[in-house]
Amino acid sequence: MSMVKVQDTGFKGRGLFAVVPIKAGTVLFEESPLVSCQFSWNSSYGYLACEYCLRPLETAESNVRRLTNDYTINLPYPECCTVQEQLSSHTKCTDCMEMYCGAECLQNALQLYHRVLCLGANRSDTNHPINALVEFWKNIHFPPETSSIMLVIKIIAMFKQHENTSKLRTQFEDFVSQTVNQDLMIFHKMLGENFSQQIEQLYDLICNAFDPSSDKRLHWLSLSGFRSLLALIGTNGQGIGTSSFADWVRNVTDIEMNEMQREALDVTIDNLYNKLDDVVGSFLNNEGSALYARQSKVNHSCAPNTECRFPHSNNVLALTTIRDIDAGQEICISYLDECALERSRHSRQKMLSENYLFQCKCEKCESQVADPDETSEEEGSSEEEQQMDDDSD
Numbered sequence: 001m002s003m004v005k006v007q008d009t010g011f012k013g014r015g016l017f018a019v020v021p022i023k024a025g026t027v028l029f030e031e032s033p034l035v036s037c038q039f040s041w042n043s044s045y046g047y048l049a050c051e052y053c054l055r056p057l058e059t060a061e062s063n064v065r066r067l068t069n070d071y072t073i074n075l076p077y078p079e080c081c082t083v084q085e086q087l088s089s090h091t092k093c094t095d096c097m098e099m100y101c102g103a104e105c106l107q108n109a110l111q112l113y114h115r116v117l118c119l120g121a122n123r124s125d126t127n128h129p130i131n132a133l134v135e136f137w138k139n140i141h142f143p144p145e146t147s148s149i150m151l152v153i154k155i156i157a158m159f160k161q162h163e164n165t166s167k168l169r170t171q172f173e174d175f176v177s178q179t180v181n182q183d184l185m186i187f188h189k190m191l192g193e194n195f196s197q198q199i200e201q202l203y204d205l206i207c208n209a210f211d212p213s214s215d216k217r218l219h220w221l222s223l224s225g226f227r228s229l230l231a232l233i234g235t236n237g238q239g240i241g242t243s244s245f246a247d248w249v250r251n252v253t254d255i256e257m258n259e260m261q262r263e264a265l266d267v268t269i270d271n272l273y274n275k276l277d278d279v280v281g282s283f284l285n286n287e288g289s290a291l292y293a294r295q296s297k298v299n300h301s302c303a304p305n306t307e308c309r310f311p312h313s314n315n316v317l318a319l320t321t322i323r324d325i326d327a328g329q330e331i332c333i334s335y336l337d338e339c340a341l342e343r344s345r346h347s348r349q350k351m352l353s354e355n356y357l358f359q360c361k362c363e364k365c366e367s368q369v370a371d372p373d374e375t376s377e378e379e380g381s382s383e384e385e386q387q388m389d390d391d392s393d
């Protein structure tokens with residue numbers, strides 16, 4: 001029996017609720033996404049991940065060497081690395097050389113979208129309409145990336161590749177029904193200040209690449225259909241991060257060793273993280289975005305009781321409780337990252353209404369309802385916090 005069920009919450013639509021008392025640390029469910037992709041800049045900077053599932057494709061040692069640009073680094077305990085193969089042994093699409101973690105992911109990609117998206121020998125041709133679309137997107141969305149046109153491209157390809165689109169339609173309509181009244185998306189933060197013009201340019205590029213007017217499977221892909229699709233990925237897209245180095249760190253932490261070995265290892269890991277911080281800052285992971293059918297029904301709270309984890313180092317999400325939950329309580333995740341959650345009620349509400357188009361009425365926000373309407377930087381917070389505020393503005 002499931003520990004949770006979807007039910008109506010009243011003012012914020014559907015939500016997920018605990019049916020029984022649940023202990024902290026419980027995995028409520030695991031699910032694969034309907035569609036996922038690596039961010040475009042992340043990929044073009046050489047972060048290597050399976051095109052289908054985002055599993056890291058380089059060993060922890062190669063990963064840390066590449067990121068720090070120090071090829072003298074040798075990682076101890078290589079058996080703790082989850083990626084053992086050399087790059088040359090990875091499964092590739094024989095036409096375009098796109099890399100996958102195995103035959104199953106290549107098969108899944110081919111079956112779902114890659115027959116439409118395989119560019120074959122044109123893979124590096126910047127004039128190819130699909131590449132032109134991705135380049136245009138990259139030039140209006142610099143890192144840190146929060147969303148990707150690749151999700152849109154893959155969804156379109158899924159429709160184009162299937163004779164019978166009714167199953168697909170049902171899957172995506174479930175999302176679309178949540179966003180249909182949100183045509184205010186034109187103001188969406190993800191889309192930036194000048195996005196109303198860019199959205200039309202993007203749509204032209206979509207038409208060049210997929211010619212929706214001559215394909216009955218894409219009859220929904222009008223300019224407004226395209227806007228809804230952007231709204232859908234903007235408000236429902238869940239970030240994914242995978243890293244073979246982080247996996248290695250987790251695995252070496254679990255193995256048995258004596259105290260001296262442990263201390264030496266801790267120093268090694270600290271030094272590596274400092275080095276990484278100097279060179280790449282927070283850009284440690286293969287990063288991407290995905291749409292999840294079940295997880296998308298989980299509402300936001302500024303005091304969440306669950307979080308999304310990726311325990312298999314790929315796009316499989318595990319919704320995990322972070323505190324004990326009573327039967328009947330709503331299951332909530334945070335749509336904001338940890339730093340943002342520490343900010344004032346006013347700042348949080350601003351971010352949530354700009355990025356996710358709702359007014360937060362969670363218990364934390366309600367308990368702070370009397371707080372002055374100040375953004376965090378006006379509160380005389382520490383320098384570091386001010387920096388974050390500046391970054392996200």
Ligand SMILES: [Zn+2]
Nearest residue numbers: 050053101105
């Ligand atoms: Zn894979």
Ligand SMILES: [Zn+2]
Nearest residue numbers: 093095096118
């Ligand atoms: Zn291919």
Ligand SMILES: [Zn+2]
Nearest residue numbers: 302360362365
């Ligand atoms: Zn809140």
